[in-house]
Amino acid sequence: MQHFLDIHTTDPAALRAMIDSARAMKDARGGRPRGATDDEQPLAGRMVALIFEKPSTRTRVSFDVGVRQMGGQTMVLSGREMQLGHGETIADTARVLSRYVDLIMIRTYEEATLQEMAEHATVPVINGLTNRTHPCQIMADVMTYEEHRGPIRGRKVVWSGDGNNVCASFLHAAGQFGFDFTFTGPEPLDPERGWLEFARAQGVDARIERDPFKAVAGADLVVTDTWVSMHDPESAKERRHNQLRGYQVNAALMAGANPDALFMHCLPAHREDEVTSAVMDGPASVVFEEAENRLHAQKAIMRWCLGV
Ligand code: CP
Numbered sequence: 001m002q003h004f005l006d007i008h009t010t011d012p013a014a015l016r017a018m019i020d021s022a023r024a025m026k027d028a029r030g031g032r033p034r035g036a037t038d039d040e041q042p043l044a045g046r047m048v049a050l051i052f053e054k055p056s057t058r059t060r061v062s063f064d065v066g067v068r069q070m071g072g073q074t075m076v077l078s079g080r081e082m083q084l085g086h087g088e089t090i091a092d093t094a095r096v097l098s099r100y101v102d103l104i105m106i107r108t109y110e111e112a113t114l115q116e117m118a119e120h121a122t123v124p125v126i127n128g129l130t131n132r133t134h135p136c137q138i139m140a141d142v143m144t145y146e147e148h149r150g151p152i153r154g155r156k157v158v159w160s161g162d163g164n165n166v167c168a169s170f171l172h173a174a175g176q177f178g179f180d181f182t183f184t185g186p187e188p189l190d191p192e193r194g195w196l197e198f199a200r201a202q203g204v205d206a207r208i209e210r211d212p213f214k215a216v217a218g219a220d221l222v223v224t225d226t227w228v229s230m231h232d233p234e235s236a237k238e239r240r241h242n243q244l245r246g247y248q249v250n251a252a253l254m255a256g257a258n259p260d261a262l263f264m265h266c267l268p269a270h271r272e273d274e275v276t277s278a279v280m281d282g283p284a285s286v287v288f289e290e291a292e293n294r295l296h297a298q299k300a301i302m303r304w305c306l307g308v
């Protein structure tokens with residue numbers, strides 16, 4: 001049994017095998033992401049708990065559908081309605097759930113909650129987003145890039161906006177999958193230095209460039225995300241909008257990237273804030289493919305965790 005907690009703590013060969021497995025499962029469905037169970041039923045007889053302490057559309061639905069397609073069953077739990085939200089410790093929750101279910105996926109606030117869950121659970125735990133990282137998303141993003149443009153190794157990815165949890169997992173992937181990564185955004189919203197250093201230590205070019213137009217020169221992929229994340233205080237909204245306005249991904253910025261550059265956003269998007277509709281709905285955008293690939297990538301992650 002293996003936990004899937006983060007991209008930088010997972011073996012690169014295992015990450016690559018998960019992308020290959022996701023692709024094979026997607027191909028086996030012959031272009032039908034919805035409905036119908038898979039021919040192979042590796043999760044038959046298995047129960048999966050999906051715990052949400054924050055809202056979710058994609059993560060919730062794609063995990064739930066993915067488990068069912070592979071023959072397993074799910075239980076979607078809201079943190080607020082569990083004793084977890086009323087003082088029961090994470091460690092005790094992990095011990096109890098491990099008596100009932102075969103796999104736990106949790107979306108939570110503090111990274112420490114995820115780690116404590118993983119430490120005390122005797123079944124695999126998957127990170128469905130914390131304030132600090134969002135690894136399942138970036139597995140889908142790597143898969144999506146490669147479906148459209150071939151190997152991501154050696155390519156240049158540019159992140160424009162807030163150096164948040166999704167940006168962190170992208171930096172981890174830069175190191176593990178071998179692509180260059182440039183962050184462009186205001187200094188107070190820089191990604192953690194340690195994540196840049198992690199990527200550099202794996203031999204890739206990971207850097208910060210304040211000028212978004214200089215940043216996108218030579219970009220193969222431009223990525224952004226919401227300017228205000230679920231864990232950010234509502235009071236930060238106005239300040240962030242002022243800080244980030246110049247980093248909006250619009251047609252002018254995309255025109256500075258390579259002609260065949262793709263655009264990604266993990267969604268939900270705030271149209272006309274971090275990205276314009278012209279880009280979201282334009283020819284470079286693969287945002288809905290990314291959303292679909294959450295399903296396939298997470299199926300591969302669950303199989304790897306369970307060794308099935
Ligand atoms: N991208 C993503 O994780 O979306 P949800 O918040 O809808 O799960």
Ligand code: NVA
Nearest residue numbers: 164166225229230267
């Ligand atoms: N950065 C966003 C991602 C949502 C999927 C958040 O944490 O709210």
